[in-house]
Amino acid sequence: MPVRVGGMAKTAVPEExxxxxxxxxxxxxLTHDLIVDTALRMLREHGAQGxxxxxxxxxxxxxxxxxxxxxxxxxxxxxxxxxxxxxRAMRRWAPAGAWRADLRDLGLRIHASYLAHPQAAVLAAxxxxxxxxxxxxxxxVLGVLRGAxxxxxxxxxxxxxxxxxxxxxxxxxxxxxxxxxxxxxTDEAVWHATYARLPAETHPNIAATAQLLAQRMNASxxxxxxxxxxxxxxxxxxxx
Amino acid sequence: MPVRVGGMAKTAVPEExxxxxxxxxxxxxLTHDLIVDTALRMLREHGAQGxxxxxxxxxxxxxxxxxxxxxxxxxxxxxxxxxxxxxRAMRRWAPAGAWRADLRDLGLRIHASYLAHPQAAVLAAxxxxxxxxxxxxxxxVLGVLRGAxxxxxxxxxxxxxxxxxxxxxxxxxxxxxxxxxxxxxTDEAVWHATYARLPAETHPNIAATAQLLAQRMNASxxxxxxxxxxxxxxxxxxxx
DNA sequence: ACACGAACGTCAACCGCGTTGGCATAAGGA
DNA sequence: TCCTTATGCCAACGCGGTTGACGTTCGTGT
Numbered sequence: 001m002p003v004r005v006g007g008m009a010k011t012a013v014p015e016e017x018x019x020x021x022x023x024x025x026x027x028x029x030l031t032h033d034l035i036v037d038t039a040l041r042m043l044r045e046h047g048a049q050g051x052x053x054x055x056x057x058x059x060x061x062x063x064x065x066x067x068x069x070x071x072x073x074x075x076x077x078x079x080x081x082x083x084x085x086x087x088r089a090m091r092r093w094a095p096a097g098a099w100r101a102d103l104r105d106l107g108l109r110i111h112a113s114y115l116a117h118p119q120a121a122v123l124a125a126x127x128x129x130x131x132x133x134x135x136x137x138x139x140x141v142l143g144v145l146r147g148a149x150x151x152x153x154x155x156x157x158x159x160x161x162x163x164x165x166x167x168x169x170x171x172x173x174x175x176x177x178x179x180x181x182x183x184x185x186t187d188e189a190v191w192h193a194t195y196a197r198l199p200a201e202t203h204p205n206i207a208a209t210a211q212l213l214a215q216r217m218n219a220s221x222x223x224x225x226x227x228x229x230x231x232x233x234x235x236x237x238x239x240x
Numbered sequence: 241m242p243v244r245v246g247g248m249a250k251t252a253v254p255e256e257x258x259x260x261x262x263x264x265x266x267x268x269x270l271t272h273d274l275i276v277d278t279a280l281r282m283l284r285e286h287g288a289q290g291x292x293x294x295x296x297x298x299x300x301x302x303x304x305x306x307x308x309x310x311x312x313x314x315x316x317x318x319x320x321x322x323x324x325x326x327x328r329a330m331r332r333w334a335p336a337g338a339w340r341a342d343l344r345d346l347g348l349r350i351h352a353s354y355l356a357h358p359q360a361a362v363l364a365a366x367x368x369x370x371x372x373x374x375x376x377x378x379x380x381v382l383g384v385l386r387g388a389x390x391x392x393x394x395x396x397x398x399x400x401x402x403x404x405x406x407x408x409x410x411x412x413x414x415x416x417x418x419x420x421x422x423x424x425x426t427d428e429a430v431w432h433a434t435y436a437r438l439p440a441e442t443h444p445n446i447a448a449t450a451q452l453l454a455q456r457m458n459a460s461x462x463x464x465x466x467x468x469x470x471x472x473x474x475x476x477x478x479x480x
Numbered sequence: 481a482c483a484c485g486a487a488c489g490t491c492a493a494c495c496g497c498g499t500t501g502g503c504a505t506a507a508g509g510a
Numbered sequence: 511t512c513c514t515t516a517t518g519c520c521a522a523c524g525c526g527g528t529t530g531a532c533g534t535t536c537g538t539g540t
Contacts, residue, residue: 030488053527063490068528125411126366129419130427131457135434135443138453142445156452157464164461168408171365179369187370194375203375205382212396213378217371221404224397225469232468270517293498303519305499314498 030060032070036080043119047180051123075127082124086134089113095140099148100230106141107166107226114170121174132167149237158233165229169222188218270300272310276320283359287420291363315367322364326374329353335380339388340470346381347406347466354410361414372407389477398473405469409462428458 038059042050049055053074057064071077089110095102114121124132141162145155179187192214200207278299282290289295293314297304311317329350335342354361364372381402385395419427432454440447 052525054525064526065491065528066489069488074527122366125415126362128415129423130431131416133431133434135438135446139443139446142449146445146448152449152452156449156456160456161461161464161468164409164412165405165465168412169404171411172404172408175365175368176371183369191370191373194373198375203379205386206375206379208386209382209392209396212392216396216400221401224401225405225465228401228468228472229465231472292496294496304497305520306518308499309517 035070036084039081040117040120044117048119078123078127081120082128082132085113086132090134090137095144099144102144110166111170111222114174118174118177121171122178125171161229165225173220275310276324279321280357280360284357288359318363318367321360322368322372325353326372330374330377335384339384342384344470350406351410351462354414358414358417361411362418365411401469405465413460
């Protein structure tokens with residue numbers, strides 16, 4: 001029977017992540033953290049096809065089945081990876097007292113953390129069941145909002161939009177980056193060509209804005225969406 | 241060599257989707273549309289594990305390899321599915337002249353269209369390379385915005401946030417619905433229990449808002465985010 | 481000092497998957 | 511009628527997740 005790491009636990013449990021190390025015959029030492037880090041590295045270097053039990057075992061200098069001593073299956077490992085990404089976003093974030101700047105900072109950190117491992121983000125979005133809850137994040141963000149003077153219902157509502165928007169854009173933008181560079185360029189080229197070739201008679205609005213579209217559509221819309229949310233929240237705070 | 245349906249085409253091409261029908265030995269007739277519809281049905285009924293070439297062939301009353309006569313591979317079929325979802329959202333939408341209501345309507349339609357087939361949405365998000373472009377959508381939305389008086393840069397910027405936000409939330413919310421009903425309830429129960437059990441000393445903000453969190457966090461944040469975007473756009477229009 | 485149980489890693493195997501090449505058959509045009 | 515093409519089926523290849531049996535090592539209680 002394989003050792004299950006956390007069962008239905010929704011968040012990373014520090015106690016369980018630090019496992020005591022034990023030297024083995026070959027000298028290799030496996031840890032939950034080590035497996036997660038290796039998986040992240042393989043995802044980054046070899047794409048989604050790097051995330052197989054066999055390749056992972058090989059990269060760890062171990063057998064494929066060894067992974068199952070630490071995780072009940074690849075789905076559970078995927079969950080651990082998703083938790084790790086969120087955890088990294090929170091790691092060095094500390095609210096400084098200005099709620100708007102603090103939230104903007106955290107949002108960009110979450111977004112950047114997922115985009116730093118696009119393949120992992122895509123994998124997490126498709127295989128992880130349920131929302132990725134980092135309780136520390138919930139508590140901290142709610143604290144920032146309530147401390148700024150938002151009433152409880154407004155704080156919860158803003159937090160809800162904030163966190164879901166951050167995760168949603170992170171997943172969407174990660175999908176664009178998850179392709180190999182050459183495929184991405186081909187994509188963009190085809191897309192530009194498609195837009196540029198549309199006759200003004202049938203598609204006047206695209207033809208009129210083709211230049212602007214080409215500039216904008218390859219970037220992320222998340223910063224703009226985030227600023228929108230923060231501006232709306234600020235307006236609400238002034239009114240109250 | 242299998243018949244490739246669209247190669248690098250970015251959007252559904254109506255001419256290619258309607259294929260002439262020919263009776264075969266068993267009387268079954270395969271079409272691109274029929275395969276896509278069947279795949280959608282199997283995804284809905286049997287989840288992500290229903291989306292295999294063998295099961296799909298079985299459901300079509302044909303062999304697994306038959307699918308490859310119509311699509312170069314499952315990735316191409318997935319792309320066709322994603323295009324179909326966007327196409328359905330656009331199908332019965334027609335701007336009525338009030339830009340804000342029109343965009344809100346379209347946004348909710350896109351969201352609903354993806355959420356009507358959560359498994360397909362998750363699949364599309366993870367396997368489709370590049371953004372799902374429905375050129376008709378681009379043209380129509382840009383037309384609405386420019387017609388409402390937005391200058392070109394503002395129209396493009398607002399369209400960008402609008403479409404990415406819609407797709408991003410659709411994918412995120414679909415992931416929650418993509419689980420079997422019992423797993424979803426278990427998830428929510430565990431989550432509530434986790435929040436309810438947190439002591440007020442260590443997590444005062446969660447403890448103070450637990451009731452509100454339970455009410456809000458299981459719903460979609462998309463309508464709120466959409467209204468935020470539209471309100472900000474309206475404010476911008478008044479200023480100009 | 482020693483035996484015992486748990487933790488850990490390996491080996492071999494099972495079954496299902498995507499995909500392909502070769503073959504048979506039917507439709508439609510010459 | 512014959513030939514081309516479209517279409518479907520069969521068998522097979524390689525690879526994937528996962529599991530159960532087995533050996534080995536380590537900490538621990540006696």
